[in-house]
Amino acid sequence: MSGPDFKRDLIEAAVRDNEAVGPRSLGAGDEPDAGPGRRPRRVSPWSLLLLLPVAAAAGLAYLELNRPEPDPSPEAGLDGGLQVPEIRFTGPPQAVDVSVFPLPVQRIVLDPGHGGSSRGTAGGGLTEKALALDIAYRLRNLLDDRFRVAMTREADMNVALDRRTLIANRAGADVFVSIHVNWLPANRTCGVETYYLGPTDDPELSALAERENSEAQGYSLGDLPRFLEGLYAQARQDDSRALATAIQESLYGRLRAENPGLRDRGVKSAPFVVLIGADMPAILAEVSCLSDAREVERLRDGNYLQSIAEALDAGIQSYAESLLPTAKLTGA
Amino acid sequence: MTTLTAATPEPPVLKVGIDLGTSRSSISAANGERHMVRSYVGWPRDMVARKVLQRDVLVGIEALEKRPMLDLRRPLERGLIKEGSARDEQAVREIVRRLLELAVPEGRNPKPAIHAVVGVPAETLRVNRQNLRRILDGQVASTMIVSEPFAVAYGLDALVHTMVVDIGAGTTDLCVLMGRFPTEGDQRTLNVAGDAVDNHLHARIQERFPDASVSIHMARAWKEKHSFVGGGGPVVVDAPVSGRPTRIDITEPMRTACESLLEPLRETMLDLIARVEPEYQSRVRNNVILTGGSGLIRGLGAALQNALGELGGGRVRVVKDPVFVGSDGGLTLANDVRDEDWLRLAGPRGDQ
Numbered sequence: 001m002s003g004p005d006f007k008r009d010l011i012e013a014a015v016r017d018n019e020a021v022g023p024r025s026l027g028a029g030d031e032p033d034a035g036p037g038r039r040p041r042r043v044s045p046w047s048l049l050l051l052l053p054v055a056a057a058a059g060l061a062y063l064e065l066n067r068p069e070p071d072p073s074p075e076a077g078l079d080g081g082l083q084v085p086e087i088r089f090t091g092p093p094q095a096v097d098v099s100v101f102p103l104p105v106q107r108i109v110l111d112p113g114h115g116g117s118s119r120g121t122a123g124g125g126l127t128e129k130a131l132a133l134d135i136a137y138r139l140r141n142l143l144d145d146r147f148r149v150a151m152t153r154e155a156d157m158n159v160a161l162d163r164r165t166l167i168a169n170r171a172g173a174d175v176f177v178s179i180h181v182n183w184l185p186a187n188r189t190c191g192v193e194t195y196y197l198g199p200t201d202d203p204e205l206s207a208l209a210e211r212e213n214s215e216a217q218g219y220s221l222g223d224l225p226r227f228l229e230g231l232y233a234q235a236r237q238d239d240s241r242a243l244a245t246a247i248q249e250s251l252y253g254r255l256r257a258e259n260p261g262l263r264d265r266g267v268k269s270a271p272f273v274v275l276i277g278a279d280m281p282a283i284l285a286e287v288s289c290l291s292d293a294r295e296v297e298r299l300r301d302g303n304y305l306q307s308i309a310e311a312l313d314a315g316i317q318s319y320a321e322s323l324l325p326t327a328k329l330t331g332a
Numbered sequence: 333m334t335t336l337t338a339a340t341p342e343p344p345v346l347k348v349g350i351d352l353g354t355s356r357s358s359i360s361a362a363n364g365e366r367h368m369v370r371s372y373v374g375w376p377r378d379m380v381a382r383k384v385l386q387r388d389v390l391v392g393i394e395a396l397e398k399r400p401m402l403d404l405r406r407p408l409e410r411g412l413i414k415e416g417s418a419r420d421e422q423a424v425r426e427i428v429r430r431l432l433e434l435a436v437p438e439g440r441n442p443k444p445a446i447h448a449v450v451g452v453p454a455e456t457l458r459v460n461r462q463n464l465r466r467i468l469d470g471q472v473a474s475t476m477i478v479s480e481p482f483a484v485a486y487g488l489d490a491l492v493h494t495m496v497v498d499i500g501a502g503t504t505d506l507c508v509l510m511g512r513f514p515t516e517g518d519q520r521t522l523n524v525a526g527d528a529v530d531n532h533l534h535a536r537i538q539e540r541f542p543d544a545s546v547s548i549h550m551a552r553a554w555k556e557k558h559s560f561v562g563g564g565g566p567v568v569v570d571a572p573v574s575g576r577p578t579r580i581d582i583t584e585p586m587r588t589a590c591e592s593l594l595e596p597l598r599e600t601m602l603d604l605i606a607r608v609e610p611e612y613q614s615r616v617r618n619n620v621i622l623t624g625g626s627g628l629i630r631g632l633g634a635a636l637q638n639a640l641g642e643l644g645g646g647r648v649r650v651v652k653d654p655v656f657v658g659s660d661g662g663l664t665l666a667n668d669v670r671d672e673d674w675l676r677l678a679g680p681r682g683d684q
């Protein structure tokens with residue numbers, strides 16, 4: 001099997017692989033196993049989260065006001081065995097004089113959705129996990145001249161939902177941005193939408209949250225009271241809503257110029273598990289959707305992915321700047 | 333200007349393999365030249381520095397040594413060329429230029445057309461190949477970019493039922509070779525690699541000896557000399573403590589830092605093997621090749637072999653001289669690529 005014919009076939013494949021690298025495009029061939037559909041839904045205990053609004057009304061009276069702080073040590077994770085990797089913030093090689101950038105937002109954790117065996121949505125040979133990582137890389141490169149940036153994953157690997165926010169908490173992040181690509185039912189116009197943590201009575205949003213939460217590991221039903229408390233942590237929710245608004249306005253405002261059919265699906269709240277554990281303003285952005293064939297073609301174009309990253313960058317910057325007056329008043 | 337067209341008299345061709353690494357980059361050429369440069373590039377900070385250095389740009393160990401006077405770049409940090417950073421792209425261009433200068437003796441006329449196979453971290457393929465091609469434009473006549481583990485496997489003729497684990501400074505690349513060109517699903521890139529061990533070691537030493545003055549460069553040098561996993565040591569080194577040279581025992585920090593590689597490596601190896609068709613998993617387990625500078629950590633091969641016990645056992649072989657294994661593999665591949673394929677790869681970028 002190691003004869004010249006075998007090697008010639010390998011070389012031919014390598015040549016074709018190189019030829020397929022078009023100008024700034026994400027080739028469909030990068031995802032040979034990607035199917036046209038979404039991964040199958042499965043019923044999990046996390047569907048109970050959909051009952052959060054009801055449960056909250058009945059149960060809030062029993063909640064303790066001072067929930068225990070999550071243990072920041074890597075050895076003592078949520079289930080006693082969780083190991084959190086060292087976080088390396090990227091950034092310019094020289095120390096930045098913070099007086100030049102007196103922004104209260106200094107550390108940002110980017111969370112490319114899914115990864116590893118969790119493919120997320122798929123369409124036209126593209127997968128949500130690959131797109132989210134690609135956009136996150138681009139966004140990191142844009143942000144790291146001004147902020148310290150870390151990512152919850154930098155490769156195609158599984159990262160549990162609770163681990164993602166634990167990484168952000170341990171890193172002392174000021175902002176947590178989870179990047180996803182949506183899948184909408186037939187006949188629904190593709191758009192961008194941004195979520196912050198909160199209850200919802202919209203069955204579609206509940207279904208979306210159920211899908212995104214279906215791979216939740218590391219939590220048990222015993223964590224439900226803490227989740228409920230997290231949902232109604234009003235101060236953080238306000239900040240998260242402001243962050244979501246800034247990002248949504250930027251996403252829609254900037255992308256509509258090159259994608260006139262894009263719909264503004266708005267800022268919404270929904271009970272996403274990946275946002276629950278975050279101690280800082282946290283949002284989940286659905287930056288596109290793979291259920292729309294025209295959108296899939298746009299997502300093949302690296303320029304469009306760059307535009308999405310630039311829109312997210314501008315949204316984060318806008319949010320950071322909105323905090324400036326307060327920071328100056330408090331002397332931060 | 334040389335152009336790969338039938339109408340132009342063709343220059344002589346020199347085939348090369350290039351390994352662009354976070355810490356070191358190497359070139360192996362068909363004319364027998366083999367060279368390594370440190371992946372550092374520096375530009376004089378100001379006119380005074382330029383006057384002292386009498387150079388517009390410094391590359392390699394020279395740049396590292398004269399860093400106080402330079403805007404120093406390590407452009408391949410984290411295995412990626414930073415997109416949108418013209419300075420970092422220029423730095424990579426300078427590294428390639430230096431490698432080619434070393435491989436092509438000065439004054440050779442006509443200048444040969446370079447046909448290059450360039451190895452890069454597996455994940456770089458996803459985002460940065462276009463950037464790399466643009467950077468190579470004008471320096472080489474034709475380019476094939478492949479993942480570094482594939483180049484290593486090709487050079488070692490280990491293309492079937494093999495796993496290559498390449499632990500560099502910025503990234504660890506893992507790739508399963510199953511007799512086909514590896515796809516994304518066959519490869520993984522981890523950012524847990526030599527640099528992460530250095531940082532870990534530095535932090536642990538500072539924790540244990542808060543009065544000791546230890547730089548990251550000292551920690552890196554100690555790691556390169558004394559690294560180990562499992563049983564080993566003692567590791568006793570000299571460091572200034574409150575200004576006085578003092579012997580400090582860094583055995584445990586060293587062990588802890590080096591063993592931080594084990595869990596992500598074990599997890600990723602097992603994940604990749606689990607994706608192999610069941611009837612071939614045993615062969616892959618027994619044909620693991622450990623390479624890269626950090627692959628030389630004492631006891632690491634044995635520890636990974638031990639981890640394979642979870643799946644029924646296996647065998648890990650360590651490449652003893654990892655500096656040129658990637659570029660040598662690239663050269664072997666370059667020599668096997670046919671002329672018509674080089675023409676296809678040149679495309680519109682035939683200028684050199």
